[in-house]
Amino acid sequence: MNNSYSIKIEWSVVYECIISLYAFIHEKERKHLQLGNAWMEETKKQLPDAFADELADERWEVLHRLVLLVAQSPQKKSVDDFLGWLGSIPPGEIYERLAPWVDTIPLNLGELRDHSVSLLARWNEHYFSKLAPAILASLERSAAEMAKQAQNMSPIELVDHASNGLWIEPVPELREVVLIPQYHCAPTSVLDFYRGLATCLYPVKDAGQAQSQPLTELLPLTQCLADEKRLHILRCLAEKNCTLGELQQQVSLAKSTVHHHVTALRRAGLIRAHYVGSTTVSSYSLRESFVDRLPVLLRSFLHSRK
Incomplete structure (x- = not known):
C-alpha cells in the first residue's frame, strides 16, 4: 500500500x-x-x-x-x-x-x-x-492558507484539518485529493471519489466576516455535548474506532438515530469519519483536538465584543 x-x-x-x-x-x-x-x-x-x-x-x-x-x-x-x-x-x-x-x-x-x-x-x-466580494476573497485566502499548511502537514492531516473531521485513508488506487474551499454548503464538506481521485469541497464557515466568530464553531460543539446519547458515543469512540453498527449496539438506539447523532458530531468537529476509497463511511473515531479547542473557543467568545 x-x-x-x-x-x-x-x-x-x-x-x-x-x-x-x-x-x-x-x-x-x-x-x-x-x-x-x-x-x-x-x-x-x-x-x-x-x-x-x-x-x-x-x-x-x-x-x-x-x-x-x-x-x-x-x-x-x-x-x-x-x-x-x-x-x-x-x-x-x-x-x-x-x-x-x-x-x-x-x-x-x-x-x-x-x-x-x-x-x-x-x-x-x-x-x-x-454575492458580496468579501466572501469570495475569504475563500481565495483560505486556499492560499491551505497551500502553506500543506508544506508542514501530511495530506491526511491537511484534509482532516480543512474538512473538520474527514479522514481519507490512503489506498493503492487513490493518487490525489483535490481540496476546494466553499461557503454555501458550510458546515458540510462535499466529498466524492473517482478513479484515483477524490474531490473535497471543504467549508469556510466565516467567509466574508472581518474576523473569525467563535460562536460559529462554539455553538454546534456545545449543542452536541448537551445530549446524553452523544456523550455516550464520544466515550465509546474514546476507547476505540467503531463502525455505525458497533455504536448502535453500544448506545441501544435505532441505526437511523445513531446516524443522526454521529452526523451532528462530525459536522461539529468532535469526531472523524473514516473513508476508504468511497463515500461510504467505514468507521468513526474521536477527534481529541476538540477537548483542547473547547476552552479556547469559550474564552474567546466570553471576551469578544458584542
Missing part, C-alpha cells in the same frame, strides 16, 4: 457558483447548512418568479461531474468564461474529459451540458454575480 496521496488546492469562483446553486436546489441538504432556509427565502426574492418556480422543481444532479470539468477547464477566471468554454466544447470532448474518472457517463451529454449552462448562467445573473 502507498503511504499517502498527493494534495492539490484548487480555487475558482466557478466552484462557488456551482455549489451555491446546488445548496439552493437540494432542500434535504439545506436543513443541515449554516445558511439554512432564511438564506433560501431571501435569495428567492432576488430571482424572477418563473426562474424560482423552475428551480423549485429542478433535480439537478451534475454537481460532481461539473467539478471535474472546472478542474480541467482553461477558462475559469469568471463564471462567464467557464460557461462560454463549456457551451462551446462538443459532447465527445466532455466524454473524453470525464472518461478517465467516471464509470458511468450519460449518453445525453450535450443535453445535460446545455441545461447546466442555462441554469448556471441565469443563477449567476440573478444571484451569484451579486
Whole structure:
C-alpha cells in the first residue's frame, strides 16, 4: 500500500457558483447548512418568479461531474468564461474529459451540458454575480492558507484539518485529493471519489466576516455535548474506532438515530469519519483536538465584543 496521496488546492469562483446553486436546489441538504432556509427565502426574492418556480422543481444532479470539468477547464477566471468554454466544447470532448474518472457517463451529454449552462448562467445573473466580494476573497485566502499548511502537514492531516473531521485513508488506487474551499454548503464538506481521485469541497464557515466568530464553531460543539446519547458515543469512540453498527449496539438506539447523532458530531468537529476509497463511511473515531479547542473557543467568545 502507498503511504499517502498527493494534495492539490484548487480555487475558482466557478466552484462557488456551482455549489451555491446546488445548496439552493437540494432542500434535504439545506436543513443541515449554516445558511439554512432564511438564506433560501431571501435569495428567492432576488430571482424572477418563473426562474424560482423552475428551480423549485429542478433535480439537478451534475454537481460532481461539473467539478471535474472546472478542474480541467482553461477558462475559469469568471463564471462567464467557464460557461462560454463549456457551451462551446462538443459532447465527445466532455466524454473524453470525464472518461478517465467516471464509470458511468450519460449518453445525453450535450443535453445535460446545455441545461447546466442555462441554469448556471441565469443563477449567476440573478444571484451569484451579486454575492458580496468579501466572501469570495475569504475563500481565495483560505486556499492560499491551505497551500502553506500543506508544506508542514501530511495530506491526511491537511484534509482532516480543512474538512473538520474527514479522514481519507490512503489506498493503492487513490493518487490525489483535490481540496476546494466553499461557503454555501458550510458546515458540510462535499466529498466524492473517482478513479484515483477524490474531490473535497471543504467549508469556510466565516467567509466574508472581518474576523473569525467563535460562536460559529462554539455553538454546534456545545449543542452536541448537551445530549446524553452523544456523550455516550464520544466515550465509546474514546476507547476505540467503531463502525455505525458497533455504536448502535453500544448506545441501544435505532441505526437511523445513531446516524443522526454521529452526523451532528462530525459536522461539529468532535469526531472523524473514516473513508476508504468511497463515500461510504467505514468507521468513526474521536477527534481529541476538540477537548483542547473547547476552552479556547469559550474564552474567546466570553471576551469578544458584542
